[in-house]
Amino acid sequence: MNLNFDNATKIMTKDLEEVRKLLALGKIHVCIVGIGRIGLPTALSFANSNLPTIGVDINANLVNMINSGEFPLKDEPGYDLIFDNVIKNKTFRATTALEEAVSKSDVILLSLPTPIDESNTPNYSALESVSKKLATLISPGSLIIVESTVEPGFIENTLAKILQSENNNLVIGKDFGLGVCPETANPGEILKDFHSLPRLVGALDEKTADIIMEIYKHVFPVELIKMPNCKTANAVKLTTNVFRYINIAFVNELAILCEKIGIDIMKVLEAADLKYNFQIHYPGPGVGGPCLPANSTQILHSGKLFGNNLLRMVSLSQEINDGMSSHVIFLTQDGLKKVGKTLENSQIVILGVSYKPNVKDIQVTPAEPIIKKLQALGAKIKIYDPYFKSVNVFGIKVDDSFINAISGADAVILITAHDEFRDLEPSIFTSKMQTPIVVDTRGIIDTHAAKKAGLIYRGIGRGGN
Known part of the structure; x- marks a missing residue:
C-alpha cells in the first residue's frame, strides 16, 4: 500500500x-x-x-x-x-x-x-x-x-x-x-x-x-x-497527574487509618463526595501505568534542579503509594493467620495484572511488586486476568479459566477491577477455594455479601466489615 x-x-x-x-x-x-x-x-x-x-x-x-x-x-x-x-x-x-x-x-x-x-x-x-x-x-x-x-x-x-x-x-x-x-x-x-x-x-x-x-x-x-x-504546557500536564497521585496517597493513608478504627472507607468517600468541593479518589494496592508514577518522578527531577527541599509532598506520596504493596501482603497474612496458615507454600491467586481495569496493559502494574514479595515469602502464585489468558506474565502462565485458577486456592488477591470481577458472587469463592480468603484491594466486593457467604474478607480501608 x-x-x-x-x-x-x-x-x-x-x-x-x-x-x-x-x-x-x-x-x-x-x-x-x-x-x-x-x-x-x-x-x-x-x-x-x-x-x-x-x-x-x-x-x-x-x-x-x-x-x-x-x-x-x-x-x-x-x-x-x-x-x-x-x-x-x-x-x-x-x-x-x-x-x-x-x-x-x-x-x-x-x-x-x-x-x-x-x-x-x-x-x-x-x-x-x-x-x-x-x-x-x-x-x-x-x-x-x-x-x-x-x-x-x-x-x-x-x-x-x-x-x-x-x-x-x-x-x-x-x-x-x-x-x-x-x-x-x-x-x-x-x-x-x-x-x-x-x-x-x-x-x-x-x-x-x-x-x-x-x-x-x-x-x-x-x-x-x-x-x-512549551514549558508551561508541559507543566500543566504534570500538574494534573501529580495532583491525582498525591490525592491517592492521602486516601491510601486514610484507608489504613480506617482499618485500625473500624471504619469502611468506601462509606466515608461516598458521603464526602456529596460535598461540592471534594474530588473523590480511591485507595488501592499501588499506582501503576506509564503516567502517574513517571510524572511524579519527572516533576521531582525538575524540583531537584533548584534544591532537594522542593516538592517534599510528592516525594512522600511516592513513599506512601509504593508502600501499599507491603500492606496488601500484611492483609493476606492476616487472613491466612485466621485459619492457621502462613504465606509459605500457600496457593495465592492474583486476580488481574493490568495496571487499570479493562485494558491489556501491565506497564508499571502494582501487581508486579506484590507477586515478587509473595514469591520471596515462599507463596505459590497463580494468575487469572481475562486480558492475558494463557500468556506468560512475570514468568507465570496466566490461567485461561477463573474457576480453574481459584479452585483449591488458599487465598485470592483482587488487584484489578476488571468488569468481569465486579459481577462475581462471593459464594463462588467459598464453593471452590480450599480456604475462602479474599483480599479486595479495590473495594468492589460488598462486605455484607462477603460475610454472608462465609468469606474471610480483607480489604484496603474496609475496617467496618
Whole structure:
C-alpha cells in the first residue's frame, strides 16, 4: 500500500489561511513517530481527518500487523472502525524507516515513551535519539510537534539544541517550527477523550503555536488552549497527574487509618463526595501505568534542579503509594493467620495484572511488586486476568479459566477491577477455594455479601466489615 504523497508543502512558510486550505484539501502530510498505546490512535485520528499519515515504529511486528490490516489495540473501543476506514482509504500506513517517513512529511509528531529508569530518573533517550536523527533529516519549512510527556524546560533546554544542530544549519522559528501538544488520553477511553478533553498547545514562537492550533483544530473536535510556551504546557500536564497521585496517597493513608478504627472507607468517600468541593479518589494496592508514577518522578527531577527541599509532598506520596504493596501482603497474612496458615507454600491467586481495569496493559502494574514479595515469602502464585489468558506474565502462565485458577486456592488477591470481577458472587469463592480468603484491594466486593457467604474478607480501608 502506498500513500499518495506529493511534494512537501513547507508548512512553516505558509500563512494561516493557506494552512487551512491545505488541511481542507488533505495536502498536509503527517508522520507520527511512535505508534504505541497513544501514538497509534493519534495517527489514526490524523489519517481519519483525510491527512495522509505515516506511522513510524521500531517494532517491526507491530508495523507488519498494521500493514496487513490487523488492528493491535483491541481494548480501545471505536478505533477498530477508524483503523479499517483509513486502511481502506489508504490514508495511513506504517513503516520502520524514519528516513522515508520524514522525507515525505510536512509535520513530524513525536509520541515516544518517557519512562523512569532503574535509578529513578526520567529517561528521555528515545526522544533524544530520534531527535538526533531528525536533525539530519528535516527539511526547511517542516514542523515538529512533541506529544510525549516531558518535564518543563526539556523542550527549550535539551530538545531544541539537539534539533538545531550544527549539522543542519537550520534555525528554529525561521527554518522550521518546534512546539508541543501534550497527550491527555486515558487508555481504554482514548477515542472518548480525544473527542472531549481540551488540548494544550505551546511553541517556541507565536507563528508555530498558531499553525499547531490550526492543525489540531482540523483533527480533534475539542477546545484548544494556547499556552505562553512549551514549558508551561508541559507543566500543566504534570500538574494534573501529580495532583491525582498525591490525592491517592492521602486516601491510601486514610484507608489504613480506617482499618485500625473500624471504619469502611468506601462509606466515608461516598458521603464526602456529596460535598461540592471534594474530588473523590480511591485507595488501592499501588499506582501503576506509564503516567502517574513517571510524572511524579519527572516533576521531582525538575524540583531537584533548584534544591532537594522542593516538592517534599510528592516525594512522600511516592513513599506512601509504593508502600501499599507491603500492606496488601500484611492483609493476606492476616487472613491466612485466621485459619492457621502462613504465606509459605500457600496457593495465592492474583486476580488481574493490568495496571487499570479493562485494558491489556501491565506497564508499571502494582501487581508486579506484590507477586515478587509473595514469591520471596515462599507463596505459590497463580494468575487469572481475562486480558492475558494463557500468556506468560512475570514468568507465570496466566490461567485461561477463573474457576480453574481459584479452585483449591488458599487465598485470592483482587488487584484489578476488571468488569468481569465486579459481577462475581462471593459464594463462588467459598464453593471452590480450599480456604475462602479474599483480599479486595479495590473495594468492589460488598462486605455484607462477603460475610454472608462465609468469606474471610480483607480489604484496603474496609475496617467496618
